[in-house]
Amino acid sequence: MELAAAKLKFIEAWGKLGSEWGINRTMAQVHALLLISPEALTTEEIMEQLSISRGNANMTLRDLIGWGLIEKQHKAGERKEYFFADKDVWNIARQVAKERKKRELEPVLKVLNELSAVKGDEKDPEFKTFQKSIKDINKLAGNVDKTLETMLKADESWFWGSILKVFK
Amino acid sequence: MELAAAKLKFIEAWGKLGSEWGINRTMAQVHALLLISPEALTTEEIMEQLSISRGNANMTLRDLIGWGLIEKQHKAGERKEYFFADKDVWNIARQVAKERKKRELEPVLKVLNELSAVKGDEKDPEFKTFQKSIKDINKLAGNVDKTLETMLKADESWFWGSILKVFK
């Protein structure tokens, strides 16, 4: 396979994975493009390479900055803004984990905690089943939360080294 | 909070979480409903409680069966089909992990492996950057894959016990 074809394939695969995980396809594709670009790119270049509109490119780039996955770069003596992606895959994973934890896991944990406090008739099977499910989900979510906390602070090789050693 | 209100809140929260993770909201809500129901429910009851159409209920229930999250139950002397959810939250987590691994992670790993094999000019920064990103993503995906494999076979308390002990 040619490099050009391989790049397209990667951008497509990354876009598909993103959309399956609740991340808009274009956003994942722009991220993929910047991830494999040695140089920072302009909005124009991104628009052209992915055949997307200026508005879409602008919004998507803004979102990616919001996710902490890319940054703006200014080149001396140039008006144009350039964009580049952090190439460190472990940083990317941590950044995504951090944002999704904050945006999705934490609100759910909050609701689960409220629901844990609901009182009811201990003899009522409806109540007992509800209570047990909430308790179990809460426990699982708490474990996921603690593991993510560790991951966010950890060095890649230590993290996987520890996990894979135990799981040998 | 009343039990009835709490149930609605749980169904809503579960539906929202599902939709943020690429799972259709109705599917997550039906799952939530069955998860907190001590008894198996009929299609009629599900339609009514969630205000959804028969067609939607039928398709959603079929999908949930396909994900291995619920099962059909036949009651003696009754024509109707009843549905119930596995209440074991660890089983649910494993089942979801198993399906998403199969449906999403594995296809991506396949593409990444193909892309790892692409040859090019070692002096070309375009090629070097591409190659490094693919390699790094491949490594991360491989570690995730191994960890999921372990999780799929593991007992809940052993799994979290091992992880949290190391990460203390």
Next chain:
DNA sequence: ATAAAGTTTCAATAATTTTTGAAAGTTTAA
């Protein structure tokens, strides 16, 4: 065989999400 009870299908519709593109806004240099 037939009718009632129940289930499935799927074309049409509705809802939601994404994208466009042109206008408005901003910054810089002369």
Next chain:
DNA sequence: TTAAACTTTCAAAAATTATTGAAACTTTAT
């Protein structure tokens, strides 16, 4: 200032995804 270069916004359109509901189908009991 002015105008060119560039960026941002957002209402409208397009694309995608989810839902409906009625007809077709299947199963069971008589």
